[in-house]
Amino acid sequence: MLASNPIFKSRAMIALFMGLSLAACAKKDNLPDNSGQLGLNGATPGSQQDFTVNVGDRVFFETDSSILTPVARQTLDKQAQWLLQYPNYPITLEGHADERGTREYNLALGARRAAATRDYLAGRGVPTSRMRTISFGKERPVAVCNDISCWSQNRRTVTVLAAPTG
Amino acid sequence: MKMIVRFLAGVLISFVLVLQAQARVEIDITQGNVEPLPIAVTDFGGDSVASDIVGVINNNLRNSGLFKIIDKNAYIETGLTLNKTPRFEDWRTINAQALVNGQVSKLPDGRLRAEFRLWDVFAGDELTGQRYDIQPQFWRQVAHIISDKIYEALTGESGYFNTRIVFVDESGPKNKRVKRLAIMDQDGANVKTLTRGSDLVLTPRFSPTRQEVTYMSFEGGQPRVYLLQIETGQREVVGNFPGMTFSPRFSPDGQKVIMSLQQGGNANIYTMDLRSRSTTRLTNSASIDTAPSYSPDGSKIVFESDRGGAQQLYVMGAGGGGAKRISFGTGRYSTPVWSPRGDLIAFTKQSGGKFLIGVMRPDGSGERILTEGFHNEGPTWAPNGRVLMFFREIPGASGGPKLHSIDLTGYNERPINTPSFASDPAWSPLRN
Numbered sequence: 001m002l003a004s005n006p007i008f009k010s011r012a013m014i015a016l017f018m019g020l021s022l023a024a025c026a027k028k029d030n031l032p033d034n035s036g037q038l039g040l041n042g043a044t045p046g047s048q049q050d051f052t053v054n055v056g057d058r059v060f061f062e063t064d065s066s067i068l069t070p071v072a073r074q075t076l077d078k079q080a081q082w083l084l085q086y087p088n089y090p091i092t093l094e095g096h097a098d099e100r101g102t103r104e105y106n107l108a109l110g111a112r113r114a115a116a117t118r119d120y121l122a123g124r125g126v127p128t129s130r131m132r133t134i135s136f137g138k139e140r141p142v143a144v145c146n147d148i149s150c151w152s153q154n155r156r157t158v159t160v161l162a163a164p165t166g
Numbered sequence: 167m168k169m170i171v172r173f174l175a176g177v178l179i180s181f182v183l184v185l186q187a188q189a190r191v192e193i194d195i196t197q198g199n200v201e202p203l204p205i206a207v208t209d210f211g212g213d214s215v216a217s218d219i220v221g222v223i224n225n226n227l228r229n230s231g232l233f234k235i236i237d238k239n240a241y242i243e244t245g246l247t248l249n250k251t252p253r254f255e256d257w258r259t260i261n262a263q264a265l266v267n268g269q270v271s272k273l274p275d276g277r278l279r280a281e282f283r284l285w286d287v288f289a290g291d292e293l294t295g296q297r298y299d300i301q302p303q304f305w306r307q308v309a310h311i312i313s314d315k316i317y318e319a320l321t322g323e324s325g326y327f328n329t330r331i332v333f334v335d336e337s338g339p340k341n342k343r344v345k346r347l348a349i350m351d352q353d354g355a356n357v358k359t360l361t362r363g364s365d366l367v368l369t370p371r372f373s374p375t376r377q378e379v380t381y382m383s384f385e386g387g388q389p390r391v392y393l394l395q396i397e398t399g400q401r402e403v404v405g406n407f408p409g410m411t412f413s414p415r416f417s418p419d420g421q422k423v424i425m426s427l428q429q430g431g432n433a434n435i436y437t438m439d440l441r442s443r444s445t446t447r448l449t450n451s452a453s454i455d456t457a458p459s460y461s462p463d464g465s466k467i468v469f470e471s472d473r474g475g476a477q478q479l480y481v482m483g484a485g486g487g488g489a490k491r492i493s494f495g496t497g498r499y500s501t502p503v504w505s506p507r508g509d510l511i512a513f514t515k516q517s518g519g520k521f522l523i524g525v526m527r528p529d530g531s532g533e534r535i536l537t538e539g540f541h542n543e544g545p546t547w548a549p550n551g552r553v554l555m556f557f558r559e560i561p562g563a564s565g566g567p568k569l570h571s572i573d574l575t576g577y578n579e580r581p582i583n584t585p586s587f588a589s590d591p592a593w594s595p596l597r598n
Contacts, residue, residue, distance in 0.1 A: 064476075066431060099559070102500040102514050102543055103368060103590070104413040104426070105470065105477055107389075108454040111410060112431035134389065135410060135428070139366055144340040146561035
């Protein structure tokens with residue numbers, strides 16, 4: 001329980017300050033996205049493994065945002081190039097949110113992230129008829145620690161390839 | 167009789183004074199501080215069902231936070247049977263202010279007969295009494311009904327013990343959670359799962375009029391709102407919408423489901439009439455409008471929207487349009503739920519890195535925070551509008567949500583026992 005307003009306010013300030021400094025740290029090592037530089041890693045060109053390992057199947061978002069970061073746009077540029085080269089994969093864009101939001105809002109936020117990703121890929125020439133979106137809200141975290149480093153990995157859109165057609 | 171009523175009237179009036187006194191400060195944590203009323207519930211006869219019934223009654227009254235159960239060992243008058251008038255001075259001596267005696271007997275046709283009488287010890291009056299003939303398997307429900315009668319006679323409020331909770335049972339690791347719809351009595355007894363766990367299910371809500379819940383399921387990889395008949399297990403999709411539908415809730419007459427429909431990056435609020443199947447769009451904004459909840463008279467809807475930049479609460483007419491923002495404190499506000507009494511709206515609030523549960527009046531005034539911590543979410547009202555339930559996340563990889571209840575005053579917070587992790591509770595109406 002909060003004892004009084006002054007204490008509450010100072011605690012809130014501390015929490016805010018800590019949040020900001022941690023967010024600054026998190027930006028520096030904004031995890032994957034750079035896997036394309038690692039070479040082919042033995043994956044067959046055009047395979048799902050090739051896409052995941054050499055292109056990068058996911059992009060990350062800032063807290064409560066569906067704006068594509070410069071790093072995310074780079075990854076999506078590479079995804080678009082690959083997807084146009086291998087046009088037989090139907091694509092599902094899975095939008096996710098971290099656990100620091102309420103359930104209903106996070107479902108919509110995940111959908112908003114998936115839609116932003118789809119729109120960007122469409123702008124790079126990937127036909128919308130190949131793409132569907134789904135949101136899992138905060139229901140499917142990949143990282144489960146109670147820490148901003150995990151939450152930032154969970155705020156994501158994952159480009160999932162289905163079995164190729166034709 | 168008057169004595170007890172006067173005593174409890176005093177309690178209620180002091181609640182009101184506390185609320186009014188604190189409504190003037192912006193953020194207000196009310197720790198109600200009520201002296202529980204001492205009550206004695208004597209044996210209802212010798213057999214085990216009788217003592218089980220008394221156990222359930224005692225547990226209900228104690229958990230309400232309004233009563234103190236007097237230990238049997240303190241009784242001076244023992245062997246008080248249903249048809250005897252109590253020796254009131256014996257009960258006054260041990261400071262029992264209310265007294266319950268009763269009897270459970272077997273009828274020739276196999277049914278149970280449960281009877282009770284409630285006494286005002288200081289006035290020496292009988293306040294109420296009832297007899298119920300039931301099939302033996304319904305002994306728990308009759309214990310809840312008797313608890314409600316006692317609560318109603320002593321507080322003047324309607325009861326909430328003969329109710330159920332529908333919720334989401336959670337098992338398995340955090341990154342592969344299995345979620346099942348489940349239902350239980352208000353006190354955590356009689357847990358039954360309603361879905362098998364093969365599909366992700368979220369946010370179940372009770373029908374106010376039928377044995378039915380509406381919820382969201384990811385069945386077939388298509389997240390949509392469903393209806394489920396509790397008794398038969400029969401399911402159906404609500405409406406034929408071109409996208410994800412979520413955050414459903416019934417209208418107070420049970421004839422409509424209100425929910426959000428996702429369209430691109432925006433979510434708008436729709437209703438579907440369950441008889442005519444016609445749908446109506448109620449909001450039309452480039453924002454996330456969700457978590458709609460009707461006022462109990464059906465004339466208004468409270469919902470959350472980020473149309474102003476971050477999640478805040480808005481109230482509009484039931485026909486849509488003219489939404490007015492009602493939340494103006496520091497932080498973001500979400501998951502609003504209108505009290506069944508109509509006087510308050512409960513919500514989740516995120517502020518200072520924490521998740522709080524609070525209430526405010528429908529015009530946004532009188533905000534009070536009931537509980538706060540790392541993560542509290544999703545309040546639901548008991549049908550009498552006096553008690554709320556919500557879920558609280560225990561942080562970390564092995565953590566998960568558990569259900570808690572709290573009095574409207576912010577007093578008497580307690581965990582609800584569930585077999586596993588549990589989230590998204592929704593309180594049923596009072597059962598018949």
